[in-house]
Amino acid sequence: MKYGVIGAGAMGYRYGVMLQENAKVEVDFIDTWKPNVEKVRQQGGVSVARDHQNRRIVPIKIYYPEEYQGHPDVWIVFKKQMQLEEELQRDAAAGLFHSDQYVFSAMNGMGHFEKLAQYFSAEKILCGTAMIATRLDGPADVDFMGAKGAEEMHIAQYGGGEPAAVTKQFITDLKQASLNPVLTEDYLGMCMSKVVFNAVVNTLCTMFEVQMGQFIEYEGVPAMAAQLLNEAYDACGRAGIRLLQTRQEMIDSVTVESHALKYHYPSMYQDFSKGRPTEVDYINGYIAKLGRQHDYICRTHEFVTHEVHLAEKMRKFH
Known part of the structure; x- marks a missing residue:
């Protein structure tokens, strides 16, 4: 099958490069960040390292939406939640989407599948989560974190039911790419599991501006995690979501x-x-909102959400 990656950022590069190099499939990249696109074209590809070592240039094909004429079987979408709606509108206006195409996304947070459903039918939306760490250090400059073969991901069909032929082939290609997919039936429980994990690690590392290894040195992390996780699990339980x-x-x-x-x-x-x-x-904000919708107040998640926004506001004073 042929793939198109929408969003040539950290995770878009990770999936696209590993599919191209390991699974030997054709991959096109679509991006709207001009410095990124032009840097790829200037240096003849994307600069890829793993854990800061063995940096090399991987040749790729990259396009702005308006100049793309290809027809992938599956779109792979990795944009920031705040950017996704505008990106999809631009891609649709450029004529990128067709009724026979599938779309996959393993973005952080929640809300993106509802946006994708405006352009793709439910049975053609593939939901994913990825326990895969990647850094984009600059335009066309990416670092795959973690040992080879340590990648972990889950995939589920948004519309439910038995896996379609395209889903099965996609899973085969992901396995060949060494992305280690695991098929699950319940997309919502799968996705919320990753949200709940990120609500601890991503948020607390950000608040204290530390790497994950530095974060886990504090002996109180399990207790902090338990406080956030218990609220999240209680909210999900009331919403009927099984993690x-x-x-x-x-x-x-x-x-x-x-x-x-x-x-x-x-x-x-x-x-x-x-x-x-x-x-x-x-x-964290999504977990807090989910709790409120089911008569449960996630006080720690609400407080942490405010703390992160406060830190964002305070950057102007530094």
Whole structure:
């Protein structure tokens, strides 16, 4: 199958390059950030390292939406939540979307599948989560974090039902790419599991501006994680959402993943450190909103959401 990546950022590059190099499939990249597109064209590809080592140029094909004439079987979408609606409008106006195409996304936070459903039918939307750390250090300059083969991801069909032929082939290609997909039936429980994880690690690392390995050195992390996770699990329980892990398994995952990705700054911090808005409203804020909708107040998540926004506001004084 042929793939098109919308959003040539950290994760877009990760998926596209690994599919192209490991699965030997054709991949086109679509991006709207001019410095990124022009840098790729200038240097003949994207500069890729793994854990800061063995940097090399990987040749890729990259396009602005308006100049793209290809027809991928599956679109792979990785944009920031705040940018997605405008991106999809521009891509649709450029004639990129067709009724026979599928779309996959493993973006952080919640809310993106509803936006994708405005352009794709439910049975052609593939939902994903990725426990895969990647840094975009500049235009066309990406760093894959973590050992080879350590990538973890889940995938589910938004419309439910038995996996379609395209879904099965996509999973095969993801396996060949060494992205290690696991098929699940419940997209909502799958996605909320990643949101709940990010609500601890991404947010707290951002608030204290630390790498995951530095964060986990504090002996109080399991207790902090438990406080945030208990609220999130209670909110999900009231909403009828069953998460993939038990509470204790999720606490253990915070510890294990923080050690495994010890040099990684989560994506929320990457945005914060560059003066961009964070996705906290789509992570901790989403959990807090879900709780309120079901007569449960997630006081810690509400407070943490305010703290991150306060930190965003205070940047102008530094």
